[in-house]
Amino acid sequence: MTEANVAATADERVKQQSSLQKALIRPELGGICGTIIVFALFLIFAGDSGMFSAQGVMNWSTVSAQFMIIAVGACLLMIAGEFDLSVGSMIGFSGMMIAIFTVTLEWPVWQAILATFVMALAIGALNGYIVVRTGLPSFIVTLAFLFILRGFTIYLPQIIERKTIIGGVDRAAEGDWFAALFGGKILTGFFAWMGDAGIIDVFERGSRAGQPVVEGIPMLIVWAIALVIVGHIILTRTQFGNWIFAAGGDAQAARYVGVPVNRVKILMFMFTAFCATVFAACQVMEFGSAGADRGLLKEFEAIIAVVIGGALLTGGYGSVIGAALGALIFGVVQQGLFFAGVESSLFRVFLGVILLFAVILNTYIRRIITGER
Amino acid sequence: MKSTLKSLLLAAAVIAAPLAGAQVASAEGEKYILVSHAPDSDSWWNTIKNGIALAGDQMGVDVEYRNPPTGDLADMARIIEQAAASGPNGIITTLSDPDVLSGPIKDAVASGIDVIIMNSGTPDQAREVGALMYVGQPEYDAGHAAGLRAKGDGVTSFLCVNHYISSPSSTERCQGFADGLGVELGDQMIDSGQDPAEIKNRVLAYLNANPDTDAVLTLGPTSADPTLLALDENGMAGDIYFGTFDLGENIVEGIKSGVINWGIDQQPFLQAYLPVVVLTNYHRYGVLPGNNINSGPGFVTKDGLTLVEKFAGEYR
Numbered sequence: 001m002t003e004a005n006v007a008a009t010a011d012e013r014v015k016q017q018s019s020l021q022k023a024l025i026r027p028e029l030g031g032i033c034g035t036i037i038v039f040a041l042f043l044i045f046a047g048d049s050g051m052f053s054a055q056g057v058m059n060w061s062t063v064s065a066q067f068m069i070i071a072v073g074a075c076l077l078m079i080a081g082e083f084d085l086s087v088g089s090m091i092g093f094s095g096m097m098i099a100i101f102t103v104t105l106e107w108p109v110w111q112a113i114l115a116t117f118v119m120a121l122a123i124g125a126l127n128g129y130i131v132v133r134t135g136l137p138s139f140i141v142t143l144a145f146l147f148i149l150r151g152f153t154i155y156l157p158q159i160i161e162r163k164t165i166i167g168g169v170d171r172a173a174e175g176d177w178f179a180a181l182f183g184g185k186i187l188t189g190f191f192a193w194m195g196d197a198g199i200i201d202v203f204e205r206g207s208r209a210g211q212p213v214v215e216g217i218p219m220l221i222v223w224a225i226a227l228v229i230v231g232h233i234i235l236t237r238t239q240f241g242n243w244i245f246a247a248g249g250d251a252q253a254a255r256y257v258g259v260p261v262n263r264v265k266i267l268m269f270m271f272t273a274f275c276a277t278v279f280a281a282c283q284v285m286e287f288g289s290a291g292a293d294r295g296l297l298k299e300f301e302a303i304i305a306v307v308i309g310g311a312l313l314t315g316g317y318g319s320v321i322g323a324a325l326g327a328l329i330f331g332v333v334q335q336g337l338f339f340a341g342v343e344s345s346l347f348r349v350f351l352g353v354i355l356l357f358a359v360i361l362n363t364y365i366r367r368i369i370t371g372e373r
Numbered sequence: 374m375k376s377t378l379k380s381l382l383l384a385a386a387v388i389a390a391p392l393a394g395a396q397v398a399s400a401e402g403e404k405y406i407l408v409s410h411a412p413d414s415d416s417w418w419n420t421i422k423n424g425i426a427l428a429g430d431q432m433g434v435d436v437e438y439r440n441p442p443t444g445d446l447a448d449m450a451r452i453i454e455q456a457a458a459s460g461p462n463g464i465i466t467t468l469s470d471p472d473v474l475s476g477p478i479k480d481a482v483a484s485g486i487d488v489i490i491m492n493s494g495t496p497d498q499a500r501e502v503g504a505l506m507y508v509g510q511p512e513y514d515a516g517h518a519a520g521l522r523a524k525g526d527g528v529t530s531f532l533c534v535n536h537y538i539s540s541p542s543s544t545e546r547c548q549g550f551a552d553g554l555g556v557e558l559g560d561q562m563i564d565s566g567q568d569p570a571e572i573k574n575r576v577l578a579y580l581n582a583n584p585d586t587d588a589v590l591t592l593g594p595t596s597a598d599p600t601l602l603a604l605d606e607n608g609m610a611g612d613i614y615f616g617t618f619d620l621g622e623n624i625v626e627g628i629k630s631g632v633i634n635w636g637i638d639q640q641p642f643l644q645a646y647l648p649v650v651v652l653t654n655y656h657r658y659g660v661l662p663g664n665n666i667n668s669g670p671g672f673v674t675k676d677g678l679t680l681v682e683k684f685a686g687e688y689r
Binding site for chain 1: 437439442443444445446447450451452454455456457458459460470471472473476479480483484485538539541544558564
């Protein structure tokens with residue numbers, strides 16, 4: 001996307017475009033259309049199934065937010081021209097490290113989380129360093145880390161605790177403000193008020209009778225929105241954002257004009273690792289335990305969300321907002337199929353068909369509006 | 374031409390399937406959702422699906438089966454939340470990791486949905502999350518009973534082929550067996566993964582490295598079937614003491630031919646069937662059995678295999 005030079009005098013070298021056309025030529029247009037279609041379909045087929053009740057909305061929002069967090073990282077990295085297949089393993093690994101630090105080593109939770117972030121960023125940097133130094137496809141390098149990290153995630157708790165799930169993190173995290181940054185909920189007062197006012201349902205019985213069914217907005221969703229906003233601003237409003245596009249579009253040309261391509265790529269690998277660790281920290285703080293199987297296949301889910309959102313697999317084109325919409329579509333479809341009562345063994349068939357449809361639609365729209373062939 | 378017609382029919386069936394499902398959901402009758410922790414690749418759960426479908430037919434209620442495709446328990450927690458949000462009369466779920474699942478289950482109970490814990494978990498944990506009852510086989514006790522039996526048969530060392538190592542209840546089975554034998558579990562449990570070829574080769578490798586292993590314990594058809602092949606290949610079939618949890622077609626064959634000494638049947642059919650019956654009667658007439666239901670353990674040996682053989686993998 002090049003910003004048209006808004007000179008006072010018309011320049012005959014710059015093709016005139018209407019503002020409508022300009023508004024349309026955006027990578028996220030496909031994502032916007034897809035989102036509208038998906039919501040319309042589920043409103044028709046699952047409108048009365050509880051999918052759009054407070055609990056239902058919170059359910060698919062949480063799942064979408066999970067996808068969003070990893071999709072933002074994957075999106076920026078993909079625009080910079082690289083892949084990270086180790087995202088899922090990194091989620092499992094980071095979660096496990098937080099649990100080992102807090103439960104086995106009995107570190108304070110804030111220290112455990114910070115140490116894990118440092119470790120994850122180092123691994124991300126290593127990923128990036130190997131890719132830029134060897135010139136190997138990131139596909140292969142990160143595939144190696146997919147296995148290495150998953151292996152450690154199973155091995156470490158096995159030798160330390162003789163089990164594959166380490167629990168008790170929630171008890172250690174009680175009262176820790178830093179842990180609340182990942183596992184807490186905000187706006188609880190507002191939701192309590194909505195419950196009292198009868199706007200949302202309240203629990204009918206038990207120790208929580210009278211409390212609203214949705215307690216508040218989980219930090220997971222706050223993180224997702226914050227990452228999307230920050231990612232979008234960096235990508236579209238800063239010099240660094242232009243460097244990301246340049247590094248992915250044509251790395252050699254970018255180097256000739258002075259873009260530090262290697263640094264950009266390594267930083268993007270670190271950012272992907274950061275996003276995976278945010279995901280892991282939120283999950284561990286919410287559920288109070290880390291398991292060796294957490295995050296399986298999440299790397300593909302991240303890539304799928306990004307591609308639905310209109311990014312090119314080859315790099316140099318895409319948008320964070322698009323990726324966020326892709327994550328929203330993915331989350332709504334995944335949970336919505338449950339709500340719509342689709343036979344569960346056919347679930348993947350529908351998911352596959354809808355994903356394929358979304359991507360084809362996306363490509364088609366992009367070709368029309370950009371005139372690309 | 375014929376194949377075109379066939380694929381058209383198939384396409385029609387695929388498109389019509391969700392619509393049919395939607396129609397059933399809107400029909401009269403209570404709605405119950407069963408949520409399991411099993412990944413799609415675990416074939417043992419087919420019996421559960423058949424059991425719940427049969428119960429749904431017989432009681433005239435709507436039943437649904439849900440599971441996390443990769444077996445990721447965090448995904449399962451979301452599925453339970455989703456199930457609660459869709460407003461069923463009852464949820465039947467496994468409790469394979471209380472840390473992850475107790476929150477969503479407690480929320481479901483608090484929002485007025487009756488919950489029965491089946492398969493994984495313990496009666497204590499079921500009571501703690503506010504479930505009506507527990508239907509299943511206490512895993513540690515079952516492993517312990519099996520260990521005592523094996524000890525009586527002269528076993529002193531064993532290999533536990535754990536194909537689902539991320540589930541604590543799988544590890545409890547191995548631990549119970551070791552305690553029943555009175556030996557340390559130590560390195561005798563291997564993480565075999567879910568892939569048949571990998572399981573087979575890991576068993577071969579372990580038995581190669583530890584040739585004087587007395588017994589092998591598998592935790593279900595997923596690990597038992599490849600282990601049978603492995604034992605055929607290294608010639609230990611029939612010689613090594615072989616016990617397994619759960620039944621399946623190949624396991625029944627193995628018991629019949631004497632390669633497998635016994636299979637522990639936890640009768641999964643009952644775990645799916647009984648909760649639906651219990652919940653329906655509870656909701657219609659307010660009657661509820663006064664205790665938890667132990668669906669197992671029952672040892673299946675060479676004697677009395679006829680019915681088991683007939684329905685293995687379907688209802689047994």
